[in-house]
Amino acid sequence: EVQLVESGGGLIQPGGSLRLSCAASGFTVSSNYMSWVRQAPGKGLEWVSIIYSGGSTYYADSVKGRFTISRDNSKNTLYLQMNSLRAEDTAVYYCARMTTVTTETNWFDPWGQGTLVTVSS
Amino acid sequence: SYVLTQPPSVSVAPGQTARITCGGNNIGSKSVHWYQQKPGQAPVLVVYDDNDRPSGIPERFSGSNSGNTATLTISRVEAGDEADYYCQVWDSSSDHHYVFGTGTKVTVL
Numbered sequence: 264e265v266q267l268v269e270s271g272g273g274l275i276q277p278g279g280s281l282r283l284s285c286a287a288s289g290f291t292v293s294s295n296y297m298s299w300v301r302q303a304p305g306k307g308l309e310w311v312s313i314i315y316s317g318g319s320t321y322y323a324d325s326v327k328g329r330f331t332i333s334r335d336n337s338k339n340t341l342y343l344q345m346n347s348l349r350a351e352d353t354a355v356y357y358c359a360r361m362t363t364v365t366t367e368t369n370w371f372d373p374w375g376q377g378t379l380v381t382v383s384s
Numbered sequence: 385s386y387v388l389t390q391p392p393s394v395s396v397a398p399g400q401t402a403r404i405t406c407g408g409n410n411i412g413s414k415s416v417h418w419y420q421q422k423p424g425q426a427p428v429l430v431v432y433d434d435n436d437r438p439s440g441i442p443e444r445f446s447g448s449n450s451g452n453t454a455t456l457t458i459s460r461v462e463a464g465d466e467a468d469y470y471c472q473v474w475d476s477s478s479d480h481h482y483v484f485g486t487g488t489k490v491t492v493l
Contacts, residue, residue: 298482308419308427308470310482321480324385357426364433367474370417371482372429372438 265289265373267358272378279348279382285341285358285375293336296361298371299343301354309354312343313361326352348382355379386475388485395491402458404488406471409452414473416454418447422467430469431456458490466492 271283283299299311312322312332320332331344341358356378359371389407396402406416416434419427429438431447434454444459458465471485 300484307487308421308472308484310484313480313482319480323481362432364415367476368415368433369474370429370432370472371419371427372432374426374428376426 265360267360267373267375269356269358269375269378272356272380274381274383275348276384277349277382280344280346281348281380283343283345283356283358283378283380285343287339287341287360290360292334292339292341296363296369297332297334297341298359298361299332299341300357300359300371300374301352302357302377303351303354306354311356314341345380348380350382353380353382385478385481386473386483388471388473388483390469390471390485390488392486393489393491395493396458396461397493398461398463400461402461402465402490404456404458404469404471404490406454406456406485407452408454408473411452411454411473412450414449414476416447416449417472418445418456419470419472420465420467421470427470461490461492463492466490 266288268286298313314320314332329347333342359374361369363369418431420430421427430445434449435447446457475481475483
């Protein structure tokens with residue numbers, strides 16, 4: 264069974280750092296496109312970052328330069344290192360595997376259960 | 385950046401048909417995917433590549449995409465379909481960015 268389990272969320276002060284983890288089972292993280300998507304309280308979904316199977320990484324403008332996506336192939340785990348956190352980064356963070364047909368045709372499935380990050384003093 | 389606009393809410397009686405629109409510039413040229421999110425849960429894919437359904441998703445869920453509007457149609461609506469729904473595309477005009485619609489709350493009367 265394909266499963267994603269996030270961890271690492273919590274309460275952090277503005278300007279602080281946090282690393283989220285997403286442990287995968289039932290498939291190989293390094294062979295897939297993997298993404299992070301977040302959802303602020305009461306708001307919609309916002310794509311955050313992607314790491315392609317080849318290792319290329321991309322970020323939403325709102326987090327570029329502050330967040331870093333990576334993976335540990337030996338642990339079959341995806342990470343999101345978040346630095347210089349701001350109040351507006353408060354959200355539930357989901358990891359998701361992407362199914363890819365072409366560069367233009369790819370979707371998020373499945374999703375993890377999410378981990379809550381709260382940035383507040 | 386590319387913008388996807390959805391109506392904030394749609395109300396429908398049980399057994400009727402709900403149609404959720406997703407508007408974007410020339411969205412008909414893109415591949416559109418739809419997600420269902422129930423309160424306190426992670427999103428679930430219900431339609432991919434405009435009009436295909438993942439295994440386990442009822443045939444009542446279908447999609448279409450043409451011109452500037454994509455549509456998710458839920459036929460014979462059930463109480464369990466009450467949820468938020470989001471459309472999603474890949475934004476070819478940005479640096480490998482993925483875009484979600486604003487979301488639509490479907491209420492079953």
